[in-house]
Amino acid sequence: MSATADAMIAFLKYKDIKHESYSIPHDYSHIKELIFYQNDKVLEKFLRQIPKNHKVICFTKSSAKAFKLHDTFKDSMFVCSPSGTASEKKYMNKEKVSKMLIDEKFDEQFIFSTSTLDNGINLKDKQIKYVVVDIMDVDVLIQCLGRKRIIDQSDKVTVIIKDTSNKMLNKLIRDCNRQIEPALYLQEHGASSYVQKYKKQSNRIIYDRPVNNEVGYDKAINDLMFFKEIYDKQFFEQVASEKNGYMNYIKTKLQQDVYTILDDTYEKADITDYLEAIIGKRLYKEEQTELIKKVDLRDGRGRQQKDVEQFNIYFQKNSLPYNINNDSKINKDRRRRLDNGDANPNYNKRYWILAKHIVFD
Structure with missing residues (x-):
């Protein structure tokens, strides 16, 4: 989960680099309802109840999950990167995908796709009533929502997003710390001490840099990535500081006043069925x-x-x-x-x- 554009602007300001930034206002008035879910089985139950004449675009974080859903819902299309390493790509019907790209619509009720579909693809179809996103990165999430192009003011869509719990946010904070702390240690103690202390720990923001006029390498910090880790950590901490922080953040981001939690609705229905029986x-x-x-x-x-x-x-x-x-x-x-x-x-x-x-x- 990230806010890449905001982080980049903050980095430019931090480095005192002159830049021009432009803000394009977003309009999310086409969102009919914002729904979150926590359990994948709850989502499947919800998808089964969608009317046959309503279409759904579902983005997932992995091709394995997208293919599993495709295998569960027969009237569906599976999309992933054709050039990626995922073993599931062999199950993608390239002819159907090509037709969808040309027509900017699809015949099936469901599309189950990785975020590969977010790259400049437009889908224009009023029958698309639901967009589901199970992707944590906020920037990618927003891009995924934009694949459904709004035709006119009567074209409304229900947005369904997988929640990121405060427990998961705290895990992300710990992951950031695992990158930040070694970099701070390198800054303070130098390369020799760093190698001795962290020789078995990989770090995505520290790299080997050739030493001028010498044989060998030195350890260096990628400033932009270092700044991004710190920025992300602060962002996660801010979101996790309140109950249901992620859901409230997305609600504000999408300019919505309220949201519902799908799990609560189904849990209440299941309990009611049980109570009625006794x-x-x-x-x-x-x-x-x-x-x-x-x-x-x-x-x-x-x-x-x-x-x-x-x-x-x-x-x-x-x-x-x-x-x-x-x-x-x-x-x-x-x-x-x-x-x-x-x-x-x-x-x-x-x-x-x-x-x-x-x-x-």
């Missing part, structure tokens, strides 16, 4: 454990909650019309025998009962 049933210890696992309610420290009161608060806060009754005086199975005459294995055991409220508008 309404009015006696939930003994085993069934209680299943409910606890299914809802998976956790506190701020990640501890799974098992208390009925906490579940009822959760239902209320999430507008779920359910309530668990576990009255110790009433909810005790007094039946010695079941309706069919068999001995009741749950005799004298306590149970919960899930009730559903009638919601009035």
Whole structure:
């Protein structure tokens, strides 16, 4: 994830290099809705529900992931770099890709592509209603969104983006530090000490430089790449400093007021289906454990909650019309025998009962 243009301008200013910069205003008014997702399976479930007359462009970070989706969704086209090293490139239908480039549209419902499709390609088709991007680099992400060309004011698109969690951002910060710290050590202690300390660690911003009038090489720092690592680290730290930092950053970048999280929608739907199936049933210890696992309610420290009161608060806060009754005086199975005459294995055991409220508008 990066902001390359911003970083380059900052570097020129840092080096006091004269330059001219021009800002072209972006218009994202064609975005109908901004959606984020976290789980790949949730995205697949969503894609299966898209109407057949709506088309989708999906960009992924790897050809392997793009091909896997192509293999899952039969009415699709797979695109990757024909000159790259990916083994999946042999599965690309070059004739279909060429036709798409000429027509600036495609016949299939889905395109699953790597970012190779972001390089100056235009797709003009009002049937393209969704653009999905699973690419972390912000600059590439923006380029991918631009492949769908807007025809007129009625041409709207739903943008769906893979979230980058704060946990992942912190990993990126650590990756930056692994590049920055050796460079700082080289600056302070010189090449000999650097080689001794970091001889087994590769570094993308330090390179071997021929020594003038001597045989051999010296260690040098690529100033631009060094600056970029520092810039990226500060950027990641800024984004990770707030909850849902990446989603909020992209929301602002795309000039949107709100966004939704696909996982929350499907999680709520799955839980509702489960709860509907157990309404009015006696939930003994085993069934209680299943409910606890299914809802998976956790506190701020990640501890799974098992208390009925906490579940009822959760239902209320999430507008779920359910309530668990576990009255110790009433909810005790007094039946010695079941309706069919068999001995009741749950005799004298306590149970919960899930009730559903009638919601009035």
